[in-house]
Amino acid sequence: MTSAVRNSLLDPKVSAVIERVWALQAEINPVGEAVVRADMARRTTPFTHREIVAACAAGSFACPPEIGRTLYALVRAIRPKVVLEFGTAHGFSTLHIAAALRDNGEGHLYGSEMHPAKVQAARTNLAEAGLADWVEVLEGDASETLGTVPDVDLLYLDGWTDHYLDVLQAVERNLRPGALIQADDVGKFGAGSGAKAYLAYVRDQANGYSSVTFTDYQGFEQSCFAGRP
Ligand SMILES: C[S@@+](CC[C@H](N)C(=O)[O-])C[C@H]1O[C@@H](n2cnc3c(N)ncnc32)[C@H](O)[C@@H]1O
Numbered sequence: 001m002t003s004a005v006r007n008s009l010l011d012p013k014v015s016a017v018i019e020r021v022w023a024l025q026a027e028i029n030p031v032g033e034a035v036v037r038a039d040m041a042r043r044t045t046p047f048t049h050r051e052i053v054a055a056c057a058a059g060s061f062a063c064p065p066e067i068g069r070t071l072y073a074l075v076r077a078i079r080p081k082v083v084l085e086f087g088t089a090h091g092f093s094t095l096h097i098a099a100a101l102r103d104n105g106e107g108h109l110y111g112s113e114m115h116p117a118k119v120q121a122a123r124t125n126l127a128e129a130g131l132a133d134w135v136e137v138l139e140g141d142a143s144e145t146l147g148t149v150p151d152v153d154l155l156y157l158d159g160w161t162d163h164y165l166d167v168l169q170a171v172e173r174n175l176r177p178g179a180l181i182q183a184d185d186v187g188k189f190g191a192g193s194g195a196k197a198y199l200a201y202v203r204d205q206a207n208g209y210s211s212v213t214f215t216d217y218q219g220f221e222q223s224c225f226a227g228r229p
Pocket residue numbers: 049050052053056060061062063086087088089090091092093094112113114115118140141142143158159160163
């Protein structure tokens with residue numbers, strides 16, 4: 001017996017919103033990226049969570065479409081019940097994860113975004129795509145909001161790389177054994193990348209992770225929380 005197969009990325013309502021969010025980020029990111037890089041060059045101290053959200057306000061910084069489709073495939077394959085996302089912005093990655101949850105017929109995504117206008121934009125985009133039932137966008141600092149969600153199967157990190165370790169450690173006690181953590185942009189700022197502390201942590205097997213680096217798309221780190229030895 002064959003079961004019905006569905007790919008919500010092909011749903012015109014979903015794909016129209018995905019295309020619109022991608023076009024928006026292509027339009028606003030050159031300015032947004034310039035603001036962030038200028039701010040970085042001026043700084044003598046690391047960004048706080050609030051400061052980086054303000055610096056990023058002009059851009060959207062959506063993940064590449066290939067990462068969006070990777071997230072869709074991961075979610076279809078592992079059928080998570082609980083997914084967390086650090087950094088929702090206008091919801092490009094979020095739409096892909098939500099589409100996969102709908103196709104699975106189960107699971108829930110908790111997004112996190114500290115910029116109020118982006119929270120509103122993401123909620124509107126999800127509603128227009130018909131995917132709002134699968135997602136709650138938590139407004140506030142991800143290191144506080146995401147730590148309240150139990151039994152996490154998949155954590156997608158796409159905020160500021162310097163803060164990945166803060167967020168992982170806030171969530172860690174709620175990770176299910178075998179949980180998957182997908183961290184984007186870990187190579188974005190080269191050797192001085194803020195992801196350094198995060199990478200050192202997940203690559204140290206004493207912390208309970210099995211981790212591998214992919215160098216495409218500015219680097220992403222895929223880690224499985226196997227549990228501490
Ligand atoms: C790279 S963008 C996210 C892109 C999004 N995942 C997508 O594919 O469309 C990073 C976002 O993280 C948000 N952010 C950064 N630090 C945060 C924090 N501590 N808590 C919540 N949101 C944060 C920023 O405001 C920004 O919108």
